[in-house]
Amino acid sequence: MNSLIDKYNIPGPRYTSYPTVPYWDESTFSPEKWKSSVIKSFNESNSGEGISIYIHLPFCEALCTFCACHKRITKQHSVEVPYLESVLKEWMLYLQLFNEKPKLKELHLGGGTPTFFSPQNLKTLLQGIFDTVEIAEHPEFSFEGHPNNTTREHLQTLFDLGFRRASFGVQDYDLKVQKAINRVQPFENVKNVTEWAREIGYTSISHDLVYGLPHSNWESMALTIHKTLELKPDRLAYYSYAHVPWIKGVGQRGFDENDLPSGEEKRRLYEDGKKLLEELGYKEVGMDHFSLEDDELYKSMISGDIHRNFMGYSSSKTQLMIGLGMSSISDSWYAFAQNVKTVEEYQKIVEEGEIPVVKGHVLNEEDLSIRRHILNLMCQLETTFENKDAIPELENAFDMLQEMERDELVEINHNQIKITEKGRAFTRNVAMVFDLRMLRNKPETRIFSMTI
Structure with a gap:
């Protein structure tokens, strides 16, 4: 091996x-072509499978030095309402393209840290969208939560709005690893949010684990997997750490690169991790994902309905996925489009009444x-x-x-x-x-x- x-x-x-994004042909892309592809896709699919919405909520209170996401670090929660107002305005710009009420099948809140936002502000955002759509018969609403700041009120509010899937970023329970990536979160915090979610009624709970982080080794990862199994999440993402500091800048240089495990060591982390997860009852799904047999993700793989997009693996698919918020990527099947990557520019363009795409690709x-x-x-x-x-x-x-x-x-x-x-x-x-x-x-x- x-x-x-x-x-x-x-x-x-x-x-x-x-x-892939680096190979998008921007010379043949324009906002008008993007809108045309959205209209075409909507007309083909809305009455059947419906559409998906991804909302990028970029704010975090602290920088995790392993993170490659587009984010804004701040402790000033006054940014919440203006940003969410812009997201709703962007959605209204898309509504103008549609000839009938959208049927919403999937919605995902990603980040950043969605639970940076207060439960009430999230409710205002989501209710603003739900008032303009028809909810599909079996919708899939999910969100990413930070175990350190997700409250029971967050979980209850989102559940009451139809959310049944929650994903919590664990990464690694080893304190030395956590300190290296500036993501210290005790097992007790993950246990609390997982148990609260189950008590409230969430039907699918996922934990994200990352192998190959600085100081990561098999002993720490085996501990992390066994601790995770104490909580028995329905799904697990078992990601290889993507070290791309030349793209994401200073954030991923918060530790010595010599602290990263070698390719051979990472391979062992994957192989032994996979073996342990399977021994503990998980089935590998696609790439990097595992689930229990009674979870919809595994069932969708068996039935052939599993799908992969910018949100990762999904147990269902829609042809049209609208990405809202700073840096969000949308997919009409016929074209991709990405929004501008700073909060200020995003809000400015939306206020001017334009869909804030900055680049994209029309598929031939x-x-x-x-x-x-x-x-x-x-x-x-x-x-x-x-x-x-x-x-x-x-x-x-x-x-x-x-x-x-x-x-x-x-x-x-x-x-x-x-x-x-x-x-x-x-x-x-x-x-x-x-x-x-x-x-x-x-x-x-x-x-x-x-x-x-």
């Missing part, structure tokens, strides 16, 4: 989209085809090409896969590719074989985290 790590541990995307027919196959690989670990001759470069991709087949990472049967159990850890590498935009324009500088 170590030789495979040496061979395949290279920079690569996580494939929450295809094309080739993009749409490759996107489907990469999604299949990321979600189902297999895909079938009905006519790979339609894209001549795919023949080269199949040639590249033969080496992976010799390494027992994939199985190739004519036009079908299956990722083996041994190859799961290298799913990103398999997807990269089909990333034609990256292969045609290989980066001269490092822009992605390592795949291992």
Whole structure:
């Protein structure tokens, strides 16, 4: 396995989209093209599956030095109301594009720290959106909560508004690791929010664990997994730490890079962590995720309904996902668009009556085809090409896969590719074989985290 790590541990995307953000063609994108793609997608899907909304709530009271999210660090809670008013105004701009009331199937509050905001302010925001939509029959509403500041009132307020999924960032219970990433949170805080959520009635609780953080080792991660299992969350995200300080700047340089485990050590953290989680009753779902068998995420993988987007894995899909808030990314299936990345510019553009997108990508027919196959690989670990001759470069991709087949990472049967159990850890590498935009324009500088 170590030789495979040496061979395949290279920079690569996580494939929450295809094309990936560094390969968006901004020369063919415009706000008008984005609006047209939203209208097209809405007209095709609203009466059926409905739409999703992602709301980016960027404020945090302290900087976690492992975080690669777009955020604003402040202890001034006076920022809450003006920001939420801008989010509602942005949503009203999207409503003007629709010819009927949207049917809301999924909604996710991400950050930053959504629970930075008071329960009352979150209620005002959400009620402002709910008053303009039809709620789907079985909606999926979820949020990310910080165990140190999520109160029982937060949980009850969101539950009363229809939320049934809560995700809590744990990362690692080892105090030395927590201090290195400036995220000290006692087990007792995680226990409290998890038990409160269960008592209130949440049906799916997720914990995020991160391996490969500074000072992380198997002893600390085994402790973290066993402590997590005391609370038995329904889902677990078991992420590899993405060290990308050249993109995110000073935040990820809050520790000595020599404190990070090697690729070989990270591989052990993944392999032994996966083995322990499976021994304790969890099933691996797609890449980086685990769930209990009775959770909807696992069921959706078995049924083939699992989906992957900018929010990660979801047990259902919608063709149209509207991202609201600073730096949010939207997906109409036919195009992607990202909002401006500072709070001030975001609020200014919204006040001027414009949807605040700053860049995006309109997918061509080739993009749409490759996107489907990469999604299949990321979600189902297999895909079938009905006519790979339609894209001549795919023949080269199949040639590249033969080496992976010799390494027992994939199985190739004519036009079908299956990722083996041994190859799961290298799913990103398999997807990269089909990333034609990256292969045609290989980066001269490092822009992605390592795949291992």
